[in-house]
Amino acid sequence: MPNAVEPPSESPDRLAAAYELLADGGAAPLAGGTDLMVQLTGELGEPPDRIVDIWRVDELRGIGTAGGTLSIGALTTYTDLRRSPDVARHAPALAGAAATIGAAQIQNRGTIGGNVINASPAGDTLPVLLAMDATMVLGSAGGERRVAAGEFWTGYRATARRPEELLVRVEIPIRDHRQVRFRKIGTRRAQAISKVVVALAWTADGPDAPWSDVRLALGSVAATTVRARGAESVLEGARPTMDTADAAVAALTAVLEPIDDVRSTAEYRRLVAGRVLHRLIREEGSW
Ligand SMILES: Cc1cc2nc3c(=O)[nH]c(=O)nc-3n(C[C@H](O)[C@H](O)[C@H](O)COP(=O)(O)OP(=O)(O)OC[C@H]3O[C@@H](n4cnc5c(N)ncnc54)[C@H](O)[C@@H]3O)c2cc1C
Structure with missing residues (x-):
């Protein structure tokens, strides 16, 4: 049985610091850890050499609406999605999907960003985001860029994210009717x-x-x-x-x-x- 590995990790509390730690593209961001911790055993492929724990970066949290868009921070948990009045109003199907994920422990820790980047074909929020024409906002020290959901998942567990980038937020257009x-x-x-x-x-x-x-x-x-x-x-x-x-x-x-x-x-x-x-x-x- 492979040994659990403990890669060296860092835990910034500012987005700029996280970008700096990720700049060489050699580290894996750790959000809720409900997918990544499973991968650390090495049983499911090569574990990452280095981890940057982004859990304390509050700039990646929060749900809000502005300019006809529902914006959801990458560190938003399933519990947050289920409790959000904005999500209930503008994207109730997303709250519905969140309610089907794991059980309470996973919903308290698992994040929408982790689901999107993990890119499992069985990721439950992905079909909702694709059907709602969501946009993924990726960030790095070089700035932000936006990728439409339709172009984001490029193959089995593969995404358009570059190794030095973080998913910052998911944006969903608000449409009447x-x-x-x-x-x-x-x-x-x-x-x-x-x-x-x-x-x-x-x-x-x-x-x-x-x-x-x-x-x-x-x-x-x-x-x-x-x-x-x-x-x-x-x-x-x-x-x-x-x-x-x-x-x-x-x-x-x-x-x-x-x-x-x-x-x-x-x-x-x-x-x-x-x-x-x-x-x-x-x-x-x-x-
Ligand atoms: C018991 C159990 C039950 C589960 N049930 C379900 C289920 O029913 N449905 C379902 O869809 N999933 C399920 N999952 C999978 C998992 O909980 C989700 O995919 C979850 O959303 C992952 O989020 P996380 O924050 O834990 O991600 P992590 O494990 O922290 O990260 C996952 C991946 O995304 C990367 N990452 C995370 N955040 C960012 C970011 N902001 N920017 C760039 N990269 C990032 C990490 O480097 C890693 O590669 C389950 C997992 C477990 C252990």
């Missing part, structure tokens, strides 16, 4: 890694009005979180009828090539993704 629905399928209601995650977003003027700006994002069905553009085109401009739902499910399952792994078979994932999509389209929303 937008609905977002989320569903996670796992083995249990708590402490379950997802078999299928689906997030569906659209705007409409009422329950029977035609949909626009449709975004359908899925997790745990491919190497990374993906959008299902064929099903989106079926839903764009359509009303949420039974026929529309049938056609969208057909478009989704025709192209979906889920992974077969220890948690589930590809066939189960394809079937369930279709059933979940059907329900999300037909579900009564709160208008």
Whole structure:
């Protein structure tokens, strides 16, 4: 059994100091540690040589709205997301996703930034962020840059982040009349890694009005979180009828090539993704 390693670590309390410690690109930031501490054993690949503990950097915390954007600091925990009135108002599906992650211990310590950067295809916030057209704000000593969620996850556990960068915050555009629905399928209601995650977003003027700006994002069905553009085109401009739902499910399952792994078979994932999509389209929303 590999030994637990204790890489040298530093614990800055200012963002500028954290950037300085990360500048050579050789250290891994440590946020809540709920993914990284597991990696330190060496059982899941090469552990990092050096760690920079960013937990005390309060500049990476906080949730707020300004200029039509909901801004969520990278160190925001799932418990923070669940308790935030701004998230409840502008991104309730994100609070819903946070509520399905781990159990209370993980929700108190795990952060949205860690979920985004860890880039697991089973990361539960990722489909919601993709469906809501979120932007990732990355920072380093050289300044900040922004990357759209659609370009952020570049492959299996790979992101557009450069080694010297921190994820500073996630920005979600606030849109009138937008609905977002989320569903996670796992083995249990708590402490379950997802078999299928689906997030569906659209705007409409009422329950029977035609949909626009449709975004359908899925997790745990491919190497990374993906959008299902064929099903989106079926839903764009359509009303949420039974026929529309049938056609969208057909478009989704025709192209979906889920992974077969220890948690589930590809066939189960394809079937369930279709059933979940059907329900999300037909579900009564709160208008
Ligand atoms: C028992 C258990 C249950 C879990 N259940 C779920 C679940 O149901 N759903 C789910 O999606 N996940 C689950 N996870 C995984 C994990 O809790 C989440 O991915 C969590 O959000 C990770 O956040 P963290 O703050 O702990 O990240 P850390 O472990 O601190 O970091 C994760 C990765 O992100 C990097 N990183 C962290 N913050 C930043 C930043 N601001 N800038 C740049 N890089 C950064 C780290 O270097 C590391 O590579 C579970 C984990 C455990 C142990």
